[in-house]
Amino acid sequence: MAQLIQQVKDMSSRGGRLVCLESSLSTKSPSFLGSLQGKAGSADVDLLFQMPVQSPSTLYTYQAVNIPIVSKVKQGFPTGKIQTECDFSEQLQSLLSEGWKLVDIFYDSEFSMKAIGRSRSRVSQNSVWFFEKELNRINDNTPQYEGAVIEYWHTVKYRSLKGRATAEGSWNDVVVEMGQQGWELACLVKLRDQTSQPFSSKLKMKILLIFQRKLLR
DSSP states (O other): OHHHHHHHHHHHHTTOEEEEEEEEEEEEOOOHHHHHTTOOOEEEEEEEEEOOSSOOSOOEEEEEEEEEEEEEEEOOSSOOEEEEEOOHHHHHHHHHTTTOEEEEEEEEEEEEEEEOSSSEEEEEEEEEEEEEEEGGGTTOOOOOEEEEEEEEEEEEEEETTTTEEEEESOSHHHHHHHHHTTOEEEEEEEEEEEEEOTTOSEEEEEEEEEEEEEOOO
16 A cells, blocks of 8 residues: 555656546455455556646645445345445545545455354455645645535346346436536445345445535635
């Protein structure tokens, strides 16, 4: 992670502006001991930047904030449930209130699992929130943006005979409605939250749509 943060600093010093982070297809499996401890190995990360054509008039600085995401897992047949325990709205507002703007939320590849009962367990995974601020405002904590977090339950239908899954529904209407009110989509965060019905081929997964918009003054 330290190498990733250094790359962000190097690019931003040349006028680059971080757009997002994406896990690449290149992965490294954990060691035997690591796999026994519930570690998931590592994965390469692609950083996307906007680079200026001419000498930039504004430079940006970035802050990476580590926030653990804890999920409770309830095992059972024929149904099971996974529920995340994290107040994303509170975490978002705490940094926006200091004049930062959210760029993206990225999951570390490693996670830990701990049993808390015969059919329950707790999974913890670290998330890294990248925030942006104009460099000439680094000591100015005046809020510039307000945030909104919207939960969306994404339905996936599995076709066991064909070995594939298809999505049902779309969050396009939510994005369009928020955009018409001046909100900008910052990122989408897939949670571990899942619900299923007995003997159903459908699974519901929770996705967070995180928006922000400029404060009116």
